[in-house]
Amino acid sequence: MSRPFNSHMRRRDFLRTSAAAGTMALAAPRLALAQGASDLTMHTWSAAVDTVQSHLNAFTASSGINVNYGNSPWAQYREGMVTKFVGGAPLDMMWVSDAWLPEWVEAGWIAPVDGFKNLTQYNSEAEEFCNDSMTYNGRQYGLTYYTDYMAFLYDEEKVKAAGFDAPPTTWDEVVEQSLVMKEKGISDYPMMLAMAQESWLIEFMSTLVFSHGGRFIDENGMSSMTSEKDGAMEALQWVVDAVSKHGIVSPACVETGELSGLKAFASGNHAFAMVAKYRLRMLNDPEQSQVAGNVQQTLMPKGGNGAHNTVGWMRFHGMSSQAAADPIRAEATAKLIEWFGGKSDGAYKFQKLLFLDIGAGFGVKPLFDDPEIKAAYNAYGDVEVIKAQQSLAMQKDVVTPWFGEWNETNGTAWQSAILGNTDVASAIAKSSDAWDELKEDY
Amino acid sequence: MxxxxxxxxxxxxxxxxxxxxxxxxxxxxxxxxxxxxxxxxxxxxxxxxxSFFRIKLTRPNRTPFVWLDNYTDLFGNELFWTSVARTVVFSVVSVSAIAVIALLVSLLLNQDFRFRRVLSTIILVPWAIPYVANALMWKWIYDSGYGALNGLLFQLDFISRYMVFLGDQNKTIYLIANAFVWKEVPLATILLLVSLKAIPSDLYAAARVDGATVWSRFVHVTLPAMKPGFLLVMIYETMMAIRHFDLFFILTEGGPGDASHVLSWHIYVETFRNLSFGSGAAMSYVLALVTFALSYIFIRTLGRRV
Structure with a gap:
């Protein structure tokens, strides 16, 4: 019985064919690279994946540039990206959080984009804190993808039931109204604060500090948090008193994460909450919230030296250093960044799509005048209050290359003070010392 | 040629x-x-x-060789020693509890009674649950706002308002130990049960003839014969407790404050959050050496008399 292999191919033919196939396999990637020289690689975290993909398809159709799109969960994004950078994985455009900007710049992984006029032309229409958040050492590193800020929300029905005509405007009034609510049995813990050790914690702490008129660091980057008047002491003291003296914030706040706190507020356990502004939509959705229709936003209460300030955060489209090193790729990447972060076909399409799709905030002011956006916002909030609070948002002042390391110590110190393990002054001093040590180390 | x-x-x-x-x-x-x-x-x-380099992924251009600095720096690291203390408390509490509970359960399962096989199967359930699922389950149980434990205590009128469990620094480590014990007891029970089954019935018969009471038979026959099983349980569970990470990651992330900041959590933060691979590797070696040393001590002390 003859074997088919032998009948069609001799040993020498087989070796010859194998060698040819091997050569082809080795050469294929280079050939592909040569053919698709304009192909770009883009990586994001896993948010609005379908919206991103469809906007990307429109980009490819419009520019003829192919883009390899990948995404990974937010929780592992930073570590995954650092590994990609260190390993030299191909990457042209990526989403960047303002918290990582100094770290990634200092490591040489991302490149400034202020040399591209098609990108900087949008700066005049962006919120000031957005431009600040994308800037490091005087250079701009991207265009806005999404921005939001910490909002102060209240349950209108509970405020009225407590006998107040208007929501609190100062932190003292928050205490005053909360104590009345406790007395009347409206809520055991009227104020919801989520102070668990997670990535949201710094946003809550910054809001408390900024709204009290304080700062973590001064203009020279040195710690100013121990300052009585304009540091972080007053803010932390307010939280400690709210938990242990007045009992208006649950002692469980140190184990309450942002999502748990949100659910507790949505189920009607609290009267006041400090949450990201985009949560307002969910809280006024009857299918997701038991207090739907009652949740209103007001300006962040202010402390002694405060002025209703809050913290804003930014996520933006950045360009990798490897893309910037090649003028052709850099040009194509800048086009891609503009398509997403600037205008595509003459309008801020992507930011509008994101807002309408998942309620994500936008950093460009003209969108506030868009009739569709106004209508969407007014369905669950007051667009004027939203706009007014956004203009009072401030960039986190602690964003530096050592931010991540300091943040661990700072979070633990605040929690220790809230739990009564240490006094406010010692907790802030510990955080301040850690800052100065890390600054010196870097 | x-x-x-x-x-x-x-x-x-x-x-x-x-x-x-x-x-x-x-x-x-x-x-x-x-x-x-x-x-x-x-x-x-x-x-x-x-571990001999100061490697930080976010500073790729600065990775100096530092000899043993990553190890010697640990002596002056206050948080490192706090984490060691927390690890010791967690390990001692949980391993002791596992040994005692597993002993009692294995003695029970060694008896002949109706539904013994059913009970044996039920007892194995926690062992079959993955650690992450176990941690998420306990997170729901302990929650201060909607937790099952609070609900039960409230319904039974033991408490008048929901209590803070994981957020209470004095309870946290013990509550995590409880979740760990729940998961580990089945395996320890099986290991001890094997030792129990291996005891010849002649020994008990001889003891009875000599007039030994139930307690005497337990102390002089059962316990000595179970030493190999205990040795295995102690070594395995101590290693598991010292290195345990999942419950701390899901339940508390080392908090509140530093109440559950154990060694494995400290290494995770240093390596994967601070991205300091040099010092993280050094800490991991310290942890490995401690685990080896403890195993050696167990084998030398318990094993000698087996």
Whole structure:
């Protein structure tokens, strides 16, 4: 019985064919690279994946540039990206959080984009804190993808039931109204604060500090948090008193994460909450919230030296250093960044799509005048209050290359003070010392 | 010819040292050994090498060789010693509880009674649950706002308002230990039950003839015969407790404050949040050495009398 292999191919033919196939396999990637020289690689975290993909398809159709799109969960994004950078994985455009900007710049992984006029032309229409958040050492590193800020929300029905005509405007009034609510049995813990050790914690702490008129660091980057008047002491003291003296914030706040706190507020356990502004939509959705229709936003209460300030955060489209090193790729990447972060076909399409799709905030002011956006916002909030609070948002002042390391110590110190393990002054001093040590180390 | 003459003595020595079967075994085992070298031995040695450098992924251009600084720095690291103390408390509490509960359950399962097999199966359930699922389940149980434990205590009128469990620094480590014990008891029970089953019934019969009471039979027959099982349980569970991470990650992330900041959490933060691979590797080696040392102590003390 003859074997088919032998009948069609001799040993020498087989070796010859194998060698040819091997050569082809080795050469294929280079050939592909040569053919698709304009192909770009883009990586994001896993948010609005379908919206991103469809906007990307429109980009490819419009520019003829192919883009390899990948995404990974937010929780592992930073570590995954650092590994990609260190390993030299191909990457042209990526989403960047303002918290990582100094770290990634200092490591040489991302490149400034202020040399591209098609990108900087949008700066005049962006919120000031957005431009600040994308800037490091005087250079701009991207265009806005999404921005939001910490909002102060209240349950209108509970405020009225407590006998107040208007929501609190100062932190003292928050205490005053909360104590009345406790007395009347409206809520055991009227104020919801989520102070668990997670990535949201710094946003809550910054809001408390900024709204009290304080700062973590001064203009020279040195710690100013121990300052009585304009540091972080007053803010932390307010939280400690709210938990242990007045009992208006649950002692469980140190184990309450942002999502748990949100659910507790949505189920009607609290009267006041400090949450990201985009949560307002969910809280006024009857299918997701038991207090739907009652949740209103007001300006962040202010402390002694405060002025209703809050913290804003930014996520933006950045360009990798490897893309910037090649003028052709850099040009194509800048086009891609503009398509997403600037205008595509003459309008801020992507930011509008994101807002309408998942309620994500936008950093460009003209969108506030868009009739569709106004209508969407007014369905669950007051667009004027939203706009007014956004203009009072401030960039986190602690964003530096050592931010991540300091943040661990700072979070633990605040929690220790809230739990009564240490006094406010010692907790802030510990955080301040850690800052100065890390600054010196870097 | 000359070549053949030169090669022959080497071949002969190899043949003399190893028989046909040994040589065959070597050839067949070589691929596995190679894989093990690549995926186990090399990473272990490489991490030791890394521990002598100040490596921080976010500072790729500055990775100085620092000799043993990553190790000596630990002595002055207050948080490191806090984490060691927390690890000791967690390990002692949980291993003691596991040993006692597993002993009681194994004694129960060693008796003949109706539904014994059903009970044995039910007791194994926690063991079958993955650690992450176990942690998420306990997170729901302990929650201060909607937790099942609060609900139960409230319904039974033991409490008038929901209590803070994981957020209470004085309870946190013990509550996590409880979740760990719940998961580990089944395996420890099986290991002890095997020891129990191996005790010859003649010993008990002889003890009865000598007039030994139930307690005497337990102390003088059962417990000594269970020593090999206990040794295994103590070594295994101590290693598991010292290295345990999942429950701390999901339940508290080291908090509140530093109440559950154990060694494994400290290493995770240093390595994967601060991205300091050099010092993280050094800490991991310290943890490994401590685990080895404890195992050695157990074997020397308990094992000597087995």
């Amino acid at each position: 000359t070549d053949t003459v030169n090669i022959q003595p080497g071949r002969s020595r190899l043949r003399a040292a190893f028989g046909y079967e040994e040589r065959s075994a070597m050839i067949f085992l070589a691929p596995v050994m190679l894989v093990l070298m690549l995926v186990a031995v090399f990473p272990i040695l490489y991490s030791l090498y890394l």
